[in-house]
Amino acid sequence: MIRAATGHDGPSLASIYNPYVTDLVTSFEYGAVDDGEMTRRIETITARYPWLVYADGGEILGYAYASRWKERAAYHYCAETTIYLRRGAEGRGIGTQLYTELLRALPDHDVKIAIGCIALPNEASVALHEKLGFEKVGHFPAVGFKFDRWIDIGYWRKAL
DSSP, rough: OOEEGGGGHHHHHHHHHHHHHHHHHSOOSSSSOOOOOOHHHHHHHTTTTOOEEEEEETTEEEEEEEEOSSSGGTTTTTTEEEEEEOOOOOOSSSHHHHHHHHHOOOOOTOEEEEEEEEEOOOOHHHHHHHHHOOOEEEEEEEEEEETTTEEEEEEEEEEE
16 A cells, blocks of 8 residues: 555654665665654655655555755756665565656646656666656766765656
8 A cells, every 4th residue: 555654654664764774875874864863854855745655554665755856946846756665575566656656646746857866786776767757867977985985876857
């Protein structure tokens, strides 16, 4: 089931997100996010953008949300999209379902352009974005530094 995230989901979403922070280069954060900080992020983002969760029974297996892409007024109609799945939930179509619903919801939030930022290499994320109609529009080599190495990022764009 896909539903809107609430502040009560903070602990579950932090448990999904933190392995991406502590074990992988997917997130450029260095330290784990505590439950309170994740709850604050949910409440801040959902004041303007959608944040969706995929729940199976009582367990949340993934989430996707949109957030402000840049601060300047001319970017009002653009949003950065983000998706994370609980480790082990990959390959079951959950990401496709979540992201599809997020993209459907964005026009209701005055978003015309979705932008995905992917730490590279990440074949699964690239495949998901391109499956859903995103096109690669940029590549920045060596802009993130994590785990003693430089990481590239790519940008994918989808007009809604």
